Amino acid sequence: QKEVEQNSGPLSVPEGAIASLNCTYSDRGSQSFFWYRQYSGKSPELIMFIYSNGDKEDGRFTAQLNKASQYVSLLIRDSQPSDSATYLCAVNGGSQGNLIFGKGTKLSVKP
Amino acid sequence: EPEVTQTPSHQVTQMGQEVILRCVPISNHLYFYWYRQILGQKVEFLVSFYNNEISEKSEIFDDQFSVERPDGSNFTLKIRSTKLEDSAMYFCASSEAGTSGRKFFGPGTRLTVL
Numbered sequence: 001q002k003e004v005e006q007n008s009g010p011l012s013v014p015e016g017a018i019a020s021l022n023c024t025y026s027d028r029g030s031q032s033f034f035w036y037r038q039y040s041g042k043s044p045e046l047i048m049f050i051y052s053n054g055d056k057e058d059g060r061f062t063a064q065l066n067k068a069s070q071y072v073s074l075l076i077r078d079s080q081p082s083d084s085a086t087y088l089c090a091v092n093g094g095s096q097g098n099l100i101f102g103k104g105t106k107l108s109v110k111p
Numbered sequence: 112e113p114e115v116t117q118t119p120s121h122q123v124t125q126m127g128q129e130v131i132l133r134c135v136p137i138s139n140h141l142y143f144y145w146y147r148q149i150l151g152q153k154v155e156f157l158v159s160f161y162n163n164e165i166s167e168k169s170e171i172f173d174d175q176f177s178v179e180r181p182d183g184s185n186f187t188l189k190i191r192s193t194k195l196e197d198s199a200m201y202f203c204a205s206s207e208a209g210t211s212g213r214k215f216f217g218p219g220t221r222l223t224v225l
Contacts, residue, residue: 032211043202043216044154051211088154090214096166097142097209101154 002027004091006102014110019076021105023089026070032092033065033072034099037085044088048074079109113137115217117203123223124193132188132220134203142212143186144204145178147171148219154202160186161209193224 003026013019021035032051036044050056050063050072062075072091076083086104093100116135124130136143145157158168160178177189186205190197200219206212 034214036216043200043219046213046215049213090154092210093156094159094167095210096159096161097206097212097214098144098156098159098167098169099146099154099214100156103153 002030002091002093002100004089004100004102006087006089006105008103009106010108011105012108012110013079015079015081017079017109019079019083019107019109021074021076021087021089021107023072023074023102024070025072025089025091025100027091027093028067028070030070030091030093032097033063034090035061035063035072035074036088036090036101037083038088038104039085044090076107079107081109081111083107084109115203115205115215117201117217117220119220120218121221121223123225126195126224127192130190130193130222132190132201132203132222134186134188134217135184136186136203136205137207137215138184140205140207140215142166142206142209143180144206144214145188146202146204146216147199148202149199157188190222193222195224198222198224 035048048063064073088104089102090099143160203217204214
């Protein structure tokens with residue numbers, strides 16, 4: 001059974017700080033990794049994807065992938081109250097691209 | 112920016128009734144998915160659809176479920192005889208590619224089974 005694990009939080013950071021979200025996955029053959037943001041009652045919104053080891057930056061977001069450790073993380077710099085949401089880590093689970101999701105980490109950014 | 116749309120936004124039904132949830136994927140996407148999220152739980156994969164057929168399905172996707180792409184734009188999920196435990200948010204997603212493709216989600220349909 002392929003699993004994706006996340007700390008459920010809540011993770012609380014002050015406005016302007018760096019938020020660090022972590023995720024581990026069980027299937028060493030996984031190739032594609034995604035971070036989604038989900039506001040309460042809304043659908044997942046794709047914010048980052050990464051396929052290769054190392055870092056990938058997009059604006060205030062940086063995704064980090066370490067396939068040897070089966071670990072993927074998301075850093076949010078200069079956190080804003082509007083970043084308060086649940087962050088879902090997802091890993092491709094099959095040849096047709098279906099995703100396996102973690103339970104999500106709830107982030108709270110305090111003004 | 113193109114987006115996935117879903118109708119209805121909320122569906123209330125009686126146990127044992129059939130429901131059809133509708134989705135319009137992003138127009139140039141080739142891979143289509145249904146996921147569900149029971150309140151307070153994680154997003155779970157149901158089924159993927161490619162080249163007019165089911166390509167993968169999860170254990171959740173039993174004989175009560177079916178999917179169809181009746182025309183060039185719509186993608187539907189049918190639940191034949193709903194159960195209380197089918198109450199959840201159902202999300203449609205689409206992607207331009209399989210494994211490496213970015214998956215974009217629709218706003219979801221909240222299904223309530225009474």
